[in-house]
Structures are given as C-alpha cells and as structure tokens.
Amino acid sequence: MKTLVIAEHDNSRLATATLNAVTAAARFGGDIDVLVAGQGCDAAVAQAQSIAGVSRVLKVEAPHYAEPLAENLAVLAQRVAGEGGYRAVLVGATSFGKNLAPRVAALLDIAAVSDVVAIAAPGRYERPIYAGNVMVAVESDQPVDVLTIRTTAFDAAGSGGGATVEAIAAGPDLGLSRVLGRELSKSERPELGAAAIVVSGGRGLGNGENYHRLLDPLADTLGAALGASRAAVDAGFVPNDYQVGQTGKIVAPGLYVAVGISGAIQHLAGMKDSKVIVAINKDPDAPIFQVADYGLVADLFDAVPALTTSLSAG
Amino acid sequence: MKILVPIKRVVDYNVKVRVKSDQSGVELTGVKMSINPFDEIAVEEAVRLKEAGVATEVVAVSCGTSACQETLRSALAMGADRAILVETDAELQPLAVAKLLKAVAEREQPQMVICGKQAIDDDANQTGQMLAALMGWPQATFASKVAVGEGVVAVTREIDGGLETIELKLPAVVTADLRLNEPRYATLPNIMKAKKKPLDVVAAGELGVDVAPRLRHVRHAEPAARKGGVKVADVAELVNKLRNEAKVI
Numbered sequence: 001m002k003t004l005v006i007a008e009h010d011n012s013r014l015a016t017a018t019l020n021a022v023t024a025a026a027r028f029g030g031d032i033d034v035l036v037a038g039q040g041c042d043a044a045v046a047q048a049q050s051i052a053g054v055s056r057v058l059k060v061e062a063p064h065y066a067e068p069l070a071e072n073l074a075v076l077a078q079r080v081a082g083e084g085g086y087r088a089v090l091v092g093a094t095s096f097g098k099n100l101a102p103r104v105a106a107l108l109d110i111a112a113v114s115d116v117v118a119i120a121a122p123g124r125y126e127r128p129i130y131a132g133n134v135m136v137a138v139e140s141d142q143p144v145d146v147l148t149i150r151t152t153a154f155d156a157a158g159s160g161g162g163a164t165v166e167a168i169a170a171g172p173d174l175g176l177s178r179v180l181g182r183e184l185s186k187s188e189r190p191e192l193g194a195a196a197i198v199v200s201g202g203r204g205l206g207n208g209e210n211y212h213r214l215l216d217p218l219a220d221t222l223g224a225a226l227g228a229s230r231a232a233v234d235a236g237f238v239p240n241d242y243q244v245g246q247t248g249k250i251v252a253p254g255l256y257v258a259v260g261i262s263g264a265i266q267h268l269a270g271m272k273d274s275k276v277i278v279a280i281n282k283d284p285d286a287p288i289f290q291v292a293d294y295g296l297v298a299d300l301f302d303a304v305p306a307l308t309t310s311l312s313a314g
Numbered sequence: 315m316k317i318l319v320p321i322k323r324v325v326d327y328n329v330k331v332r333v334k335s336d337q338s339g340v341e342l343t344g345v346k347m348s349i350n351p352f353d354e355i356a357v358e359e360a361v362r363l364k365e366a367g368v369a370t371e372v373v374a375v376s377c378g379t380s381a382c383q384e385t386l387r388s389a390l391a392m393g394a395d396r397a398i399l400v401e402t403d404a405e406l407q408p409l410a411v412a413k414l415l416k417a418v419a420e421r422e423q424p425q426m427v428i429c430g431k432q433a434i435d436d437d438a439n440q441t442g443q444m445l446a447a448l449m450g451w452p453q454a455t456f457a458s459k460v461a462v463g464e465g466v467v468a469v470t471r472e473i474d475g476g477l478e479t480i481e482l483k484l485p486a487v488v489t490a491d492l493r494l495n496e497p498r499y500a501t502l503p504n505i506m507k508a509k510k511k512p513l514d515v516v517a518a519g520e521l522g523v524d525v526a527p528r529l530r531h532v533r534h535a536e537p538a539a540r541k542g543g544v545k546v547a548d549v550a551e552l553v554n555k556l557r558n559e560a561k562v563i
Contacts, residue, residue: 069480070443071452095473099455102408102440106447111409111528114438128537129436130331134340137533176452177482180468184476193474197562222563230492240458240472240493247352247432247492249474255562265330272540276560278552284545293543293560296552306549311563 001030001122004084005054006077006091006100008068009036009044016194017092017149019156022051024149025090026157027119031055034163035080037073037170039066045165054163064173068096074103076171081108086144087122093148093250094193105146112146113138117153131246131269151193152252152273185241187226192242195225197255200244200271201237202229204260204281204300208237214304215259221311227251227271229261245270260300263288280304315462315484316371317360318424319394320415320445321353323378323385324435333534340435340534349385352430354392355490358497359460360428361393368462371395373422377414379403383513390508391500397511398422402518402525408436410525412444417521419449424485426467431456431489442489452482456491 003025008015018034025032034048037060048057058080064072081089081104089104091097093115105112118126123140125147192198199219205211211232219226227249228242244251246269256274261267263279263286271277272291279292280300289295296303325331325340326348332341349357363369374389376382377400386397400414419427427446432439439455446453454469458477461468462484470479472491482488500508518525546552556563 070446070455074447095456095471098439099443099453102438102443103447103453105440106409106412106444109409111407112438112440112444113529114440130325130340131434131437132537133331134333135535135537136531137535139530139532140528142528174452175483176486177454177480180479180481182473182476182478234493239476240491241474241476246434246437255556255560266327276556276562277540277543278556289545290542291540294552294555295543295545296549297545298548303549307552310549310553 001028001087002085003028003030003032003088003090004081004086005032005034006089007034007036007044007048008092008094008096009038009041011038011041011066012043014044014047015092015094015096016156017094017097017151019051020151020154021090021092021149022053022157023154024116024119025088026053028087028122030087033058033084035060035077037065037076039063049163049165050159050161051163052158052161054161057163057165059165059167060170062170065170067179069177069179070100070103071174071176072171073100074107075174077104078107079171080168081144088145088147090147090149093150097148101146101148108144108146110142110144110146111140112148113140114148115150116147117150131265132272133265150250152250185239189219190223190225192225192227193249193251195253197222197224198227198251198253199224199257199259200227200229200261201232201259202261203231203235205232205237211237214300218304218308221308229267258288258292259304261288262286263291315369315425316373316422317363317369318419318422318427319353319356319360319372319374319389320427320429320441321357321374321376321385321389322350322433323347323376323382324350324433327351327434333536337533337535339531347381349388350430350433352432352490354497355492355494356428356430357389357392357394358495359490362495363462364393373398373424375400375415375418377402377406377411377518386513387508388500390511391505392498395511397513399513399515400518400521401515404525405527406525407527407529408438408440409444409528411441412448413523414518414521414525415445416448417523426485427487429489431491442487446487451486453487454480454482455489457488458491458493460488460494
C-alpha cells in the first residue's frame with residue numbers, strides 16, 4: 001500500500017502543505033515516497049528527507065522543473081505513479097496541488113478526489129461539497145487514487161525521519177508554458193493557512209486604509225495572520241491572497257477574529273472549523289454571529305482600537 | 315480565434331442546500347438552478363475578447379440533461395454566438411465531462427477554452443485541468459487577467475502567495491477566478507435574441523466516450539452545526555472570556 005506525495009516547494013523550502021499531505025498518506029499504512037522535482041532543490045530534498053514517516057525521496061532535477069508548472073510536472077508524476085505501483089498520489093489542496101492533481105489524474109485516466117478531509121481506509125474518503133454545507137463519503141475501487149488534501153484537516157508531519165534519496169530521470173520538457181513573473185505579498189506575519197490566530201476584515205471596514213489602520217495593530221498584538229472576506233478583496237482593501245472562504249484559503253486557527261464581516265456562507269466555508277470564533281459587527285442580525293463563540297455587537301471603529309489597547313496592556 | 319466556454323448548471327448560490335433524508339444526495343426538486351458563477355465569468359471574458367476583436371466566435375457548451383438548454387440560453391443572452399448541449403441523464407463526474415468536452419473540442423477546434431475554476435456544487439476544481447491534460451494543451455488555472463498575443467496567451471493567476479503571470483502556447487485552457495471580470499446582466503433585447511441563436515443538441519452516446527462514474531458518493535450528511543455562542547457586552551468582557559474561558563490568548 002505504497003503512496004506517493006508530490007512535494008510543493010520553491011527549491012529552497014518545502015511548503016507546509018506537503019507535511020499535511022504526508023500525514024494523510026500515513027493513513028494508508030505503507031511506505032511513503034515524496035517526489036521532489038526542481039532545479040537546485042537540495043535544500044527542499046533535505047527537508048523532505050527529514051519528514052518523519054517518509055521512506056524515500058525521489059529527486060528529479062532539470063531546468064524545466066525550476067518553476068512548478070503543471071504541464072511538465074504532470075507528465076513526470078504520471079510516469080512515476082505508473083511505475084511505482086502506488087495506491088494513492090497525494091498533494092496538498094493548495095493552489096499548486098489543485099492546479100496539478102487533476103492533470104495528473106486525467107493522464108492516468110483516474111478520477112481525482114479534491115479537498116479530502118478524512119481517510120477512513122484506502123478508497124474511503126470524505127470531502128466537503130456545496131461550500132462545506134454538505135460532507136460526502138466517497139468510495140473508490142480505482143487501482144490508484146489521486147487526492148488533494150485539505151491541509152487544515154491533517155496535522156503537519158514532524159521531523160526526525162531519515163529517508164533515503166534516490167535520483168530519478170527527468171521527464172520531457174513540453175515547452176507549453178513559462179513563468180513571466182510573480183507579485184508575491186511580503187509579510188512578516190505568520191502564513192494565513194497555518195497561523196494560530198487569524199484577524200480577518202470585511203466590507204464593514206470601509207476601505208483599505210481603515211483595514212490596515214485598525215487591523216494591523218490588532219494582528220501585531222496577537223501575533224496573528226491577516227485575512228479578509230471576498231467583499232474586502234473585491235473592493236481592493238487587500239490583495240487576493242488574503243481571501244478566506246470557499247474559493248479562497250481554508251483556515252482553522254485556534255482563534256479567528258472576524259471584524260466587519262457579515263458571514264456569507266462562502267466565507268463561513270473557509271473558517272468555520274476554527275476553534276474559537278470572535279465576531280465584531282454592528283449588525284446584531286449578521287449571520288457571522290450564528291457561528292461565533294463570542295459576538296460583540298459594536299461599532300468596529302471603537303471596538304477594535306479598544307480591543308488592541310486592552311490586549312497590549314496585558 | 316474561436317473560444318469554447320463550457321458551462322455547468324448548478325444550484326443557485328443563494329440557495330441553502332438540504333441533504334435528502336436517505337443521504338443519497340442533495341435535494342434538487344423545486345430548487346432554483348443557475349449557471350455556475352465561475353462559468354458566467356468565463357462567458358463574460360470570452361464575450362469581451364470577441365468585443366475587443368480578439369475572438370471571432372464564442373461557443374458555449376454544457377453537458378447534462380435537457381434542462382441545461384436554459385443555462386446555455388443565459389450564456390447566449392450574455393453574448394455567446396451559439397451553443398451545444400451534450401445531452402445525457404447520466405451522472406457525470408469531472409473526468410467524464412472532460413472527456414465529453416475533449417470530443418467537442420476536437421470537432422470545434424477552438425484556440426482557447428475558458429471555463430470556471432470550479433463549480434459551486436461539487437467544488438471539485440478539476441474539469442479544466444483534466445481537459446487540458448487530455449488535449450495535451452497548457453493550462454492556466456485561477457485566472458484574474460487574460461491577454462492574448464500572437465500564438466500565445468499571458469494569464470495572471472491567483473496563487474497562494476499572491477499573483478503569478480504565465481505564458482501559454484495556444485491552444486490552451488484557462489479557468490476563471492472571481493476577479494477576472496464582473497459579468498454583465500443580460501438585457502431583455504439580448505434575452506429575446508438569444509432565443510433565436512443556434513443551440514445544437516448532441517447525444518452524449520454519439521461521442522463514443524466512457525462516462526461511467528469512477529467514484530461512488532455513498533453518503534451525504536450535513537456537517538455538525540457549530541453551536542452559536544454568546545454575545546458579550548463590551549471589549550472588557552470579550553478579553554476576559556478569551557483569556558479565562560476560551561484560554562486562547
């Protein structure tokens with residue numbers, strides 16, 4: 001019952017989603033191989049090697065893996081999955097994994113299972129549909145399953161492992177796509193998907209200036225990541241990668257503070273598995289209060305600075 | 315350049331879905347159905363490319379029951395030139411849809427396929443990538459900007475850390491994210507005109523594709539509801555609860 005995890009990395013660092021995928025792979029009970037395809041990716045390989053529970057790291061280096069483009073990676077993964085006799089191919093349900101996994105599955109003539117939140121047994125999975133309003137149990141008798149793993153549903157695998165590294169041959173360079181550039185948000189704050197505390201803002205903040213003036217100090221005080229509702233992103237308060245929800249990031253922190261967010265089901269889909277939810281909103285009928293552990297009906301322009309002051313006073 | 319736009323008929327995004335009492339699926343009887351919102355964005359993008367003189371024809375295609383004709387008419391009312399229904403009453407999973415779309419794409423020979431990044435019913439986020447794989451075409455998922463050049467398309471994608479711009483050789487598959495555009499409302503004259511636009515119906519069986527479901531959806535359930543909590547009177551009470559009751563700060 002061997003499984004293959006496709007590593008997400010930027011050559012120097014593994015994405016934490018890969019650690020969540022390894023934990024999911026461990027549910028299959030067999031050897032776990034991790035495929036690291038890159039260029040100058042020794043650091044990522046070394047990290048993969050040290051993940052607890054990993055048997056082998058399959059290292060592939062070629063210039064056409066310098067960027068994580070789906071076309072070349074999918075052909076490679078198809079070959080590795082086909083030769084390796086794996087029961088499942090797993091990857092984190094991040095923008096990388098969601099882009100890649102269905103392409104790999106189709107090349108294998110296999111149905112993919114997206115956003116897996118539980119693995120009862122090989123071929124027995126659970127996943128959310130309808131923005132998390134319905135959970136469906138999925139059964140597969142396929143020889144190999146291709147899964148994307150909801151990262152909030154599986155803990156990150158620990159370190160301390162000692163996997164062997166095996167260099168394998170590169171696949172072809174199809175030359176179908178290339179990266180022209182990236183604009184990545186730079187932040188000293190924790191990563192939104194993995195943060196213990198998330199402070200999230202919505203339309204109620206009015207504009208981007210208010211968003212940052214009110215929420216930055218609160219997030220700094222709490223050591224929190226910043227998130228936003230779709231409405232706030234669409235209105236240009238913050239960039240797209242702040243979005244929490246059905247089509248944005250799925251988060252499940254210990255504490256989620258929703259400020260000026262009404263709580264559309266599409267937003268709730270992205271945060272309702274948080275341990276403790278706080279909502280600050282001046283509308284007492286806002287749906288966010290139906291999921292909030294602690295609701296404060298107040299004008300956020302008074303309440304948020306007061307909260308920041310109160311928290312920083314210790 | 316011809317653009318093919320696959321669209322899906324789904325439960326309207328405002329509907330609160332209910333699981334059937336036998337857990338076999340979601341109650342669809344009497345429920346309002348609409349075009350998948352992401353596919354609506356895809357239609358809008360294709361129509362804009364036609365209006366800009368980049369595309370010459372926009373063909374909407376849907377796979378499913380005859381009721382999908384209504385959904386195709388809404389795409390025609392937005393400005394698609396003609397529509398194709400691949401008709402079947404069978405359950406279609408993303409791989410099957412991708413295979414049907416491949417058969418359609420081989421007939422139609424589009425230079426670009428633009429579809430929604432995911433459907434809001436099964437939230438699978440697979441069909442565009444699968445179609446690209448089966449065609450051997452490049453793909454740009456989660457598009458927030460599309461710029462067509464000579465034999466190529468540059469697509470800005472919404473990725474986890476921010477934005478990424480990639481260039482694909484045409485033909486290619488692009489999947490639309492929320493911020494690609496804001497779809498227009500169909501005007502009454504355009505809704506009337508759409509009724510006269512060509513809509514071809516092809517029986518799925520004619521396409522010679524294996525559409526048998528590979529996965530069984532054996533049990534549907536509503537997730538454990540979150541218990542509503544308490545309202546606190548002021549910031550001091552909130553901080554007190556967080557420190558001493560929830561113990562999260």
